[in-house]
Amino acid sequence: IKSVTFPNNKARHLIRAARVLTEEFGGEMPTDIDNLMKLPGVGRKTANVMLAVVWNKAAMAVDTHVFRVSNRLGLTNNSKTPLETEKTLVKYIPEELLSTAHHWLILHGRYVCKARRPDCxxxxxxxYCKSYKV
Ligand code: SF4
Incomplete structure (x- = not known):
């Protein structure tokens, strides 16, 4: 994993996570958010990514793009935390679209609604955007 960001930190997390998986979960990856978050290095965002991408469950992982774009568009109402954003999006986006919508929001934030200079x-x-000004 040398080519990823913070490889030393992530390598440490991987080793510790492997230990927890074998010692506490019998070598099986948990499939619920509370137990996933017991794995070293796994926070709420990563746990939601795993639920949505690996197990195709209705989950919304909120990263910096999802958080910003949701607020700008008006999908959330000046949400203050990623958890607040997650709860609002999960409430209003149909379950079967949640994991796809996660990717839509990330890509829109990465290529169009960029942090510093959105291409309005x-x-x-x-x-449809609450933040668009002519
Ligand atoms: S109009 Fe501008 S602020 Fe609104 S979603 Fe598009 S790029 Fe973002």
Whole structure:
């Protein structure tokens, strides 16, 4: 994992997570958020990614893009925390679309609604966006 960011830290987490998995979970990966978050290095966002991507469960992982884009668009109402954003999105986005919507929001935030300079003029969501100003 040398090529990823913070490889030493992540390697330490992986070793500790492998220990916890074998000692506390019988070598099986847990499939619920509370137990996933007991694994070293796994926070709520990562646990939700695993639920959505690996087990195809209705979960919304809120990273910096999802958080920012949701607030700008008005999907959330000036949410203050990722957990608040997660709860709002889970409440209003249909269950079967949640994991796909997670990717839509990330990609929109990465390529269009960028943190410093959103490309509002080229944004196809501008007619629906709470933050769009002509
Ligand atoms: S109109 Fe601008 S602020 Fe709104 S979603 Fe598009 S890029 Fe983001």
């Amino acid at each position: 003029l080229d944004c196809r969501l501008r007619d």
